Amino acid sequence: MFLKMYDVAFCEGGLMIYPNLGLKLFDKNAKSRMRVCDAARIQSNSMVQCIEAYRHMNNKCQPENYNGLIKHCKLTNHWVDVMNNCCKAGCKLINSPDHHHVYELLDYVKFHTLWKEQAGKDVNKYFPRSTYEDVVWTSMSIVILARTQFQGHAIVQRRHGTDDCEKMFCIARNKCANATAFGTNQNIAVCGAARRRTAQQNPSSMLVNFSPAERTRGSS
Numbered sequence: 001m002f003l004k005m006y007d008v009a010f011c012e013g014g015l016m017i018y019p020n021l022g023l024k025l026f027d028k029n030a031k032s033r034m035r036v037c038d039a040a041r042i043q044s045n046s047m048v049q050c051i052e053a054y055r056h057m058n059n060k061c062q063p064e065n066y067n068g069l070i071k072h073c074k075l076t077n078h079w080v081d082v083m084n085n086c087c088k089a090g091c092k093l094i095n096s097p098d099h100h101h102v103y104e105l106l107d108y109v110k111f112h113t114l115w116k117e118q119a120g121k122d123v124n125k126y127f128p129r130s131t132y133e134d135v136v137w138t139s140m141s142i143v144i145l146a147r148t149q150f151q152g153h154a155i156v157q158r159r160h161g162t163d164d165c166e167k168m169f170c171i172a173r174n175k176c177a178n179a180t181a182f183g184t185n186q187n188i189a190v191c192g193a194a195r196r197r198t199a200q201q202n203p204s205s206m207l208v209n210f211s212p213a214e215r216t217r218g219s220s
Contacts, residue, residue: 020046043076072111079108083138084158093154097147101157105139112136 025042041047048070055066081089082101094101112135119125126132142157172179172187179187 018046018050020044021050040080043073043080045074045077048073048077072115075108075111078104079139082157083142083160085156093156094142094146095154097150099146102143102146105143109136109139 020041055063081091116126171191175187
C-alpha cells in the first residue's frame with residue numbers, strides 16, 4: 001500500500017509537499033533498514049500528513065484503521081523532538097523535576113507498554129523486545145535524572161544518546177579497519193584513554209553533561 005501511495009504522490013507531484021519522504025523509506029533493503037535517520041522520517045509528521053492524504057486508497061481496510069498508526073507517528077515524532085530539545089518544535093531543555101517534558105516521556109513509555117501488552121506474544125503486532133527496552137530506558141533515564149538528581153541545572157536531552165559510543169567505534173575502525181577483535185579492543189582502550197584525558201582538561205567537551213539554566217533558558 002505504501003509503495004502505491006508513493007507512486008500516486010509522485011505522479012501528482014505530491015512529494016513536493018513531503019520533501020522528507022523518498023522511495024528509500026518505502027522500498028527498504030538490508031542497508032537502508034539500519035539508517036536511524038530514515039527510521040525517524042518514516043514516523044514523522046510528514047508521514048502522518050501523507051497517510052492522512054492517501055489512506056483512502058487502500059481498498060483492503062477502512063481509513064480509520066490507520067488511526068493507531070497516525071497516533072504512534074505523532075507521539076514518536078514529538079518524542080524525537082523532546083530528546084533532541086528541538087526549539088523549532090517548541091521543545092525545551094528540562095530545567096525542573098516537574099517539567100512538562102518529563103511527563104510526556106512517561107506518557108510515551110506508557111503508550112508503548114500498553115501496546116506491547118495488547119500485542120501479547122504476537123511478534124507481528126509490536127516491535128522487537130530490544131526496541132521496547134531502548135524506548136523505555138532512553139525515556140526513563142531522563143525522567144529519573146530529572147526527578148532524583150536535579151540540582152538547578154538544565155538537562156541537555158540530545159546529549160544523552162549513543163553518539164559518544166558511535167564516535168568511539170568510528171575512531172577505532174578508522175585506525176585499522178581490518179583489525180581483529182583483540183586489536184579493536186586495544187584501539188578502543190587507547191581512544192578511550194585519550195578522550196578521558198581531554199574531558200579532564202576540558203569538561204565542557206564531554207557529550208553528556210548539564211548546562212546552567214541561566215545560560216540556556218533564553219535559547220531553549
